[in-house]
Amino acid sequence: MRAHAAHGGVRLPPPPWLWLLVCTYVWELPSGVVWWREQIRDLWTDEGAYGPEVVASPGFAALRASTVSQLMPSLVLAAGLLAVALPHLRGWYTRLRYRLVPLTALGSTGAAAPQGVGGLRDFAASVAPGAAVMVSLWGKGPPARVYAAGWRKRRIAVSLGFLALWRREPARARALLLHEAGHLGSGEHLIAGLGSPFTRAVQAWPAVFLAFGAAPLVWLAWRHEPTASLMWPQVVVVLSRASVIMVPVAALWCAELAADRHAAAVCGRRAVEHALDEIGAGGGRTRGGLTHPPHRLRRWCAERADGSLVPALLALAGPVILLVHAAVVVCFTTVALVLAGDPWSSAAASSLDLAHRDVLTVPLWSALVGLAVLWPLLAPRWSRLWAAATSRSGDAGGGAGRAGSGDAGRAGDGLGPRARAAVIMLPAVALAVALLPSTGAVERDPVLRPAGPEAGAER
Incomplete structure (x- = not known):
């Protein structure tokens, strides 16, 4: 959905990283099920690769506990699929949970209808046609x-x-309503927003990590058990895999910053800055948790909403966060292999090879390159996809929808030539690296190779 912009012209949305994340999870779901089946077999059954003495050790109990934090990212993505698959159930729960009533029925609830309700209804119909306004009692x-x-x-x-x-x-x-209209225009209300199990799972991540990720490490250090040292490499690997939570967090942050930019394009960045101050004064700095960017970052982006820097950062967010995640995996895996007995040079080579095979995958980076190259053509169609349901709405909404469709050819994403070249080149270079053959460092590693004598201890 696009509206007539008073500041900076009509803006196209950035790539839908939230939707790409959900599609990627669907693609990788079969391999993820196989991997978790192996983990459950090794850690929770008698058919695992660990011997009886290792299983009975206190360190192995800490390893089992830390696996819960490793499972959390998978639960987050599964919650995203649940949010998309069951919107009717989510709508019913949200309406009961927050005691939501239609704006038009507010006077019948026993409270006096506030002044200006008609103006609010008309404005919401013009910027978000087809979206009903509900009031929480x-x-x-x-x-x-x-x-x-x-x-x-x-x-x-x-x-x-x-x-x-x-x-x-x-x-x-x-400005606040325009921010929410930006979410609706990208279809993000099906994944995130009020009552979403996806955002709830992301918000629960810090508590789960502290209870099942950090606490076992502290417990191992405090007990000074002789067998605890055998589990340290595996626990480090668990923590490295748990770092994948940064990917959905980054996708949620991009969605919020893109919605801020949509509001700034219509009502100006000053109004957005004042709205952010209103949120901050009401405790909005921490209320969103991991699902919302820090207040200072949102204000910094709002101040630069008219330039090309913010749209370039939003367009590059997907490939950049995956590269950052790959770097985190390399660092943690290197430490784990060194603790398991590898020399630093061999551990670094094996970690880079693992990141090359597991993160820089050809299908994923091919999708990123295709999205970066084709997004100027796909963005208007993406906006019309989510505006299609509103084409039969009232006169105000229909007028806004027709205006947005008519402006499709003139809409821009705010990227200059250099910024667009960077948006295309970064995932293209990563795809070129992904196409390179494996170095074979994992197969030669004495800890990671399948036939190695210590392979079972590192599985």
Whole structure:
């Protein structure tokens, strides 16, 4: 969905990293099931590769506990699939959880209808046609959030405090609504937003990591068990694999920054900055947890919304975060192999080979290159896909939808020639590296090779 922009022209959305993440998980689901089946067999059954003495050691108990934190990223992605597959159930739960009522029925709930409700309804219909506005009667309800009540049923939930903000400072309230309209225009309400199991799983990640990832390490160091040293390499590997949580976090942050940019294109960056200040004053700096960028980062991006730097960063976020994840895996795996007895040179070579095979995969980076090259052509069609359900809405909504369709050919993503070249070249170079043959360092590694005498201890 696109609206007429008063500042900087009509903007195309950045690549849908959230949707690409979900599609990637579907692609890798079969291999993930096989891998977890092997892990369960090795760690929780008598058919595993570890001997009875190792299984009975305190260090092995810590290893089992740390595996829960390793499972968390998979649960996050599974929750994303659940959010997309069951929007009706999510809409029913969200409506009950936050005591949501339609904006038009607010007067029938016993509370006096606030002034300006008609203006709010008309503005929401113009910027988010087809999306019903719901009001939370719960005191701690959301200031303004989107959610899905069905495949084609889009909702914007606002709180009573937001209605007061609409009367007091309508410019800030409009910026908040435009931010949510940006989410609706990219289809992100089906994955994230209010009542999403995906965002709930991401928010639970720090507590799970501290309880099952960090606590076993502290327990191993405190007990000083002789067998504990045997489990340290494996625990480090578990922690390295758990770092994949940074990928969905980065995708969520990009979605929020892109929605801020959409609002700035329509009402100006000053209004967005003031709206961010309103969120920060209400405790919004930490309320979002991992699912929202820090307040300073959002404000920094809002100040540069009219330039080409922010759209370039959003367009590069996917390949960059995967490269950062690969670097983290290399560092952790190198430490694990050194603890297992490898020399530093051999450990680094094996870690790089593992990252080359597991992270720089040809299908994934081919998709990234294709998305980077074709996105200027795909972006208008992507926006029309999510606006298709609103083509039969009211006159105000239909007018906005027709305006967006008419501006499709004139819309731009804000990228200059150099920024576009960087967006295309970075994933292209990574794809070229992925196409290189394996160095064979893993097969030659005395710890990782399948036929090696210590392979079972490192599985």
